[in-house]
Amino acid sequence: MKSITSLDQYIEQISKISCIEQEDTIIVYRGEGKKYLRPCMPNLFREEHLNKLNNFEMNILNSMKSQGLSSTDSAFELAVDAQHGGFPSRLLDVTYNALVALFFAITPHYTEKGNLHDKEDGFVYIYKIKEMYSPSSKHVNDLFANLLEDDSPLRKNQLFSKNHKLVDHVSKNKRIIAQQGAFILFYGNEFCEIPKEYKVTIKIDRESKGTLRKNLEIMFGIHMGSMYPEASNYVEVIKKKAKHLKSPTFNIINEIILAFESVRLQIEIKVVGLISDSVEGNELAEGFDDIFCLLMNFKKDFQEFLDGNIEIRNEYKTELDKQIETHNKYIYELYELFREESSAEFFSIDEVVLEL
Known part of the structure; x- marks a missing residue:
């Protein structure tokens, strides 16, 4: 796999991938600052014993609610707040913006030094997904409530392990809006990777990370501070997404x-x-x-x-x-x-x- 060393190369590569996709395919991106043994894994599955504890996920969400860490009544939105608060979650952050994904492939978490992973190649993972779901739909909330139950067939049976679902962003969360984010919802009690047929990987050269960070900020205004702006007008974006949103009954x-x-x-x-x-x-x-x-x-x-x-x-x-x-x-x-x-x-x- 050839490494990307410049913004021009990256944009050219993204353009090639976008051009060959079908109209009804939704493309989302995820950036990771180094090569993990099992990339693109929701943090709930990183410590295997956690999801085997009785009512573990439900207990986290109930505790957040009782401690006033979230005001929503939606189990799904509670999980979103939990994830961005550092708690374990079965949600994987992705973005609709390829440049935002590049930012996360070359920049560590905001609590860490900006050049922490500069001695390792970064990676952008591109997912091609057919359907998208609304976070406020009854389907998503009923589905997520079912996944919170320890005896749910959707968690216990391998049959459903590849039923990954793309869920659009939650408009109440400013960070997600800034990052033009969405989530991929994972089923099961164990991590099951999204099939490789739906994924393309781009490697970012370690030696070029510093230059790429500088160019993203100068040319596109993408930097750590820009990931947290106030919400602006998203009317056209929402209208476009609405054409793809699925709203089936959950069963x-x-x-x-x-x-x-x-x-x-x-x-x-x-x-x-x-x-x-x-x-x-x-x-x-x-x-x-x-x-x-x-x-x-x-x-x-x-x-x-x-x-x-x-x-x-x-x-x-x-x-x-x-x-x-x-x-x-x-x-x-x-x-x-x-x-x-x-x-x-x-x-x-x-x-x-x-x-x-």
Whole structure:
């Protein structure tokens, strides 16, 4: 991976990535000042034992409320306040502004020395996401309340581990407004990385961090102080975002449908890559193996979820049967596509189809 050494190079790279994205794709960015073993991890998962404590997240939010550290009645907005107060949270900060992400890739936290990580390369992670949700919607607040429950299937079952959701910024929080921020909401009791198919990484040269910080301030007015201004007129920004916001009713079947859609989208991205790059031989076989593993893991997680939630299986039998039928039809079509593209041996279809 070639390192970026100037603003011109960075902007050119961002432009290339933006140009190839579809109109209905939302692009968000995250900057990190050094290479972490597991990048882009919400702080709740950095200490693995925390999320295994009884009612840990709920206790934090209740304590913040009782101590007067937040005045909101929304569990989601409480979590936002908690995160920016340094408390553990399952939310990951991202921004709509590529230059803001660059700032965080070359600048440490405001409580630390400005050149603390200048001996290490910085990184900007670019996420391509299909849907966005409003933080004030009933769906998001009901979903987050469900995730606060220790026995929630959305936390206990691997099936939902990749149901990451982009949630727009909270307008009451001045810091988020200044950073043109949003959040990616993570499910589960353990960290599950956003699939690499949705992510592009840009490396920022360590030797260029000081110059880049100076240029961001001189040319764009982006510096530590500018991250905390008063709110200004966001009418046009809000109008544009409103076209993408999703407002479904929260229930478990919608989360199951999202899990089905997520695994199929991952496969679609892999298939397009294999076909467009005219991959052959061992590389093609490895591509088939990746897709087989995705389907096998999904089948395993789905079956474990159904086996452990008989009441959900019975209540939503009609909807589940419809999703299984659609998924299996997709697998058969995928299998036929593989047969057309290659004479190589690949997975047995019986191993990955779901049982009605």
